[in-house]
Amino acid sequence: MRVSALLVAVSLIGISPVSAQTAAGPANGNGVPQMVTQTPASALSALFALSDSGNLKRNPIGLLFRGDTSRADYLGEWLTDAAFAAEKKAAEAELNALAGIDRNALTAGEQISYDVFKWQRETDLAGLQPQLLAATAPRPIDHFFGFHNFLAELQSGESAAPFKTLKDYEDALKRSDQFARLLDLAVLRFRQGMQSGVVQPKLVVRNTIDQLNNLTAGGTAKSIMMKPVAAFPDSISPADRTRLTAAYTAMIGDRVNPALLRLRDFLANEYLRVARDLVGLSAMPGGPALYAYLVASNTTTARTPDEIHNIGLSEVARILNGMDEVQKRVGFKGDRKAFFEHLRTDTRFKFASAQAMGDAFRTTGKQVDGVVGRLFDTLPKTALEIRPVPPHREKTDAAGSYQGGTPDGSRPGIFYYNAYDLPSRSNYGVETLYLHEAVPGHHFQISLAQENDKLPAFQRFGGNTAFAEGWALYAESLGPELGMFSDPYQLMGRYDDEMLRAMRLVVDTGIHSKGWGRDQSIEYMLANSSMSRTDATAEVERYIAIPGQALAYKIGQLTISRLRAKAQTALGPKFDIKRFHAQVLMTGALPMAVLEAKIDRWIASGGQAPSQ
Known part of the structure; x- marks a missing residue:
C-alpha cells in the first residue's frame, strides 16, 4: 500500500x-x-x-x-x-x-x-483504517517495492540523493544509520504478522532473500552504498576523503550490512516456514477487503474484480486477432503457438549484447525526438538518460522502468532497460517499450507535471497509477502517428506489450479473487503471447507481490482512448490532437472520473478551453 x-x-x-x-x-x-x-x-x-x-x-x-x-x-x-x-x-x-x-x-x-x-x-x-492496516503493516517488504532496495540505491550516488558536497556525504551517513534501524523494525513487523496470520507468500520471501543476498554479496567493499567514496568530487579534500572512506566502511560494514543479513536470516530461518503457500490475497486474513481497496485505489474506479476480469478476457481476444494479422503479413507458416515460439527463440530477434540493447533504445529515442512535436505543443525541459537496471535487482525487475528527474533539471529522468537473461529479451519490443517508459510516455507525463509550477505540489509530484500507467500505455498507441511500427515485427512488439496489459486484468484478478496459482498464471500468459518464460514469471510474481497495481495500466489506457474517440466524434474538424494531449497532461495525474469531467467540459467549449 x-x-x-x-x-x-x-x-x-x-x-x-x-x-x-x-x-x-x-x-x-x-x-x-x-x-x-x-x-x-x-x-x-x-x-x-x-x-x-x-x-x-x-x-x-x-x-x-x-x-x-x-x-x-x-x-x-x-x-x-x-x-x-x-x-x-x-x-x-x-x-x-x-x-x-x-x-x-x-x-x-x-x-x-x-x-x-x-x-x-x-x-x-x-x-x-484498522482493518486494512492490519493486512498491510505486518508485510513491510516485498521483492518489488521493498525499501531495502530503494534505500540502498538512494545511497549509491546513482539515485535522487546527490554526492557533490561534504554535507551530502555526511547526510548519507546519517541516513544509513536510520536505514539499519528500519531493517530491524521490519523484522518486528514481520513477527507481528506471524502472530496474526498476515504473512507474505513463500515465493515473495524467497525472492526477497535473493535480493538481500545480492545486496550483501562481496561484503563491504562491493556494496553499492560504497560507490560514493570511490568517486569523490574534486571539492572533497584529501583529509576528508580519508575520513569519509573510513566512516563509510564502518557504517556499511558494521551497521547496514549486518542489519541486511539479520533480516535475511530471519526471513530464511524463521519466517519462510510460516509464509503462505497460496499466493492470492484471498488466502490471507483481511485479504479480500484489502484487494477490493487495491482495485479501487489503483484503477480509480468502482469496477469489481469480476468486471475487470471480463474486460481483460475481451481485450485478450481482440489483440489475438491483431497478432494473427501480423502472422499472415510476415508469411509465417504454422499455428499461433508455433509463431509465438518462433518469436521467442529465433536468434534474429535477440540482442547481440547488453550494449546493443541500450543502443537500440537510444536509436529509437533519436527517431521519436525528431517527430514528437507533431502531437505535443509543450515538451519537457528535463533531460532523459537511458541506463541498464542495476544488477542487484535485475532478476526480479520489469523489462523497463522510469525514475523521474527534478523540476529544475539538475537530475535527469532515467529510463531503465533490463538486460538480465539477455537471450530471453526480444528486440522487436524496443519501439513500444521506449514509447511507454520514455517519450512520450512516463518521461513526458511526469516531467510536464513537475515542471508546471502553476499546479499545487500534490498535482505536480503526486498522482495515481491508473493515470500514470494508463497514459504510458496510451503513448504506445501513438506509435503509428510518430512513424513507428512500420516493421511488422515491431508492430508485433506493440501487440505483445498491449497483450501483457490485457492479460494483467485476467491474471491479477485470477490470482487474488479466483484462486489462480503461480504456474497456472504463467501458462496463461505464455499461451496468449510470445513473451519469454523469464518475463512471464517475473510478471506473475510481481502481481503476487503488489496486488492490484497491474490493473491500472489497461483501465487507464482504455479510459484515455475512449475520451479521445469521444472528443474526435463530438468536435469533428475542430479536434486538435495537441490540445487534447494538453488537456490530459497539463493538470497532473487525475482520477479517471475527474479526467472525464474535464474532457467533457473541453468538448462543450468546442475544444477551446484552456488546459488548466
Whole structure:
C-alpha cells in the first residue's frame, strides 16, 4: 500500500463552510494584526500549501526527489504505529478543511484541484483504517517495492540523493544509520504478522532473500552504498576523503550490512516456514477487503474484480486477432503457438549484447525526438538518460522502468532497460517499450507535471497509477502517428506489450479473487503471447507481490482512448490532437472520473478551453 503523507495544520480543522473568510494579516503600525479577506480560492491554496509543507516535514525524503537537500540527513518515521496514526490524523484534518471551502466559488482549474485532492485524501484515509492496516503493516517488504532496495540505491550516488558536497556525504551517513534501524523494525513487523496470520507468500520471501543476498554479496567493499567514496568530487579534500572512506566502511560494514543479513536470516530461518503457500490475497486474513481497496485505489474506479476480469478476457481476444494479422503479413507458416515460439527463440530477434540493447533504445529515442512535436505543443525541459537496471535487482525487475528527474533539471529522468537473461529479451519490443517508459510516455507525463509550477505540489509530484500507467500505455498507441511500427515485427512488439496489459486484468484478478496459482498464471500468459518464460514469471510474481497495481495500466489506457474517440466524434474538424494531449497532461495525474469531467467540459467549449 502506498501512503501519501499530506499533512494539514490543526488550525485548519475548524474552517467553516462560507464563501469568504477572514484571517490575520500583517500587523499595522501599532502592532495590531489586520484582518484580510480569504476567498475560497485563497483558502484552497493555503490548504494545499500547508498540506505539502506538512507532508515534507514528516516525510523529508520527498525533498530529495525534488532536488532539495535541506533535510537530507533524515528519512522520516516509517513503519511505526505513530507514523500511521499521524497519517490518519492528517487525512481527516485535511478533508475537514476541504469541506469548509465552497467548491462552487472556484474556477474550473481550482475545481479540478479540489476534486483530485478530495479523491486522494479519501483514498488514503480508507487505506489507513484498522482493518486494512492490519493486512498491510505486518508485510513491510516485498521483492518489488521493498525499501531495502530503494534505500540502498538512494545511497549509491546513482539515485535522487546527490554526492557533490561534504554535507551530502555526511547526510548519507546519517541516513544509513536510520536505514539499519528500519531493517530491524521490519523484522518486528514481520513477527507481528506471524502472530496474526498476515504473512507474505513463500515465493515473495524467497525472492526477497535473493535480493538481500545480492545486496550483501562481496561484503563491504562491493556494496553499492560504497560507490560514493570511490568517486569523490574534486571539492572533497584529501583529509576528508580519508575520513569519509573510513566512516563509510564502518557504517556499511558494521551497521547496514549486518542489519541486511539479520533480516535475511530471519526471513530464511524463521519466517519462510510460516509464509503462505497460496499466493492470492484471498488466502490471507483481511485479504479480500484489502484487494477490493487495491482495485479501487489503483484503477480509480468502482469496477469489481469480476468486471475487470471480463474486460481483460475481451481485450485478450481482440489483440489475438491483431497478432494473427501480423502472422499472415510476415508469411509465417504454422499455428499461433508455433509463431509465438518462433518469436521467442529465433536468434534474429535477440540482442547481440547488453550494449546493443541500450543502443537500440537510444536509436529509437533519436527517431521519436525528431517527430514528437507533431502531437505535443509543450515538451519537457528535463533531460532523459537511458541506463541498464542495476544488477542487484535485475532478476526480479520489469523489462523497463522510469525514475523521474527534478523540476529544475539538475537530475535527469532515467529510463531503465533490463538486460538480465539477455537471450530471453526480444528486440522487436524496443519501439513500444521506449514509447511507454520514455517519450512520450512516463518521461513526458511526469516531467510536464513537475515542471508546471502553476499546479499545487500534490498535482505536480503526486498522482495515481491508473493515470500514470494508463497514459504510458496510451503513448504506445501513438506509435503509428510518430512513424513507428512500420516493421511488422515491431508492430508485433506493440501487440505483445498491449497483450501483457490485457492479460494483467485476467491474471491479477485470477490470482487474488479466483484462486489462480503461480504456474497456472504463467501458462496463461505464455499461451496468449510470445513473451519469454523469464518475463512471464517475473510478471506473475510481481502481481503476487503488489496486488492490484497491474490493473491500472489497461483501465487507464482504455479510459484515455475512449475520451479521445469521444472528443474526435463530438468536435469533428475542430479536434486538435495537441490540445487534447494538453488537456490530459497539463493538470497532473487525475482520477479517471475527474479526467472525464474535464474532457467533457473541453468538448462543450468546442475544444477551446484552456488546459488548466
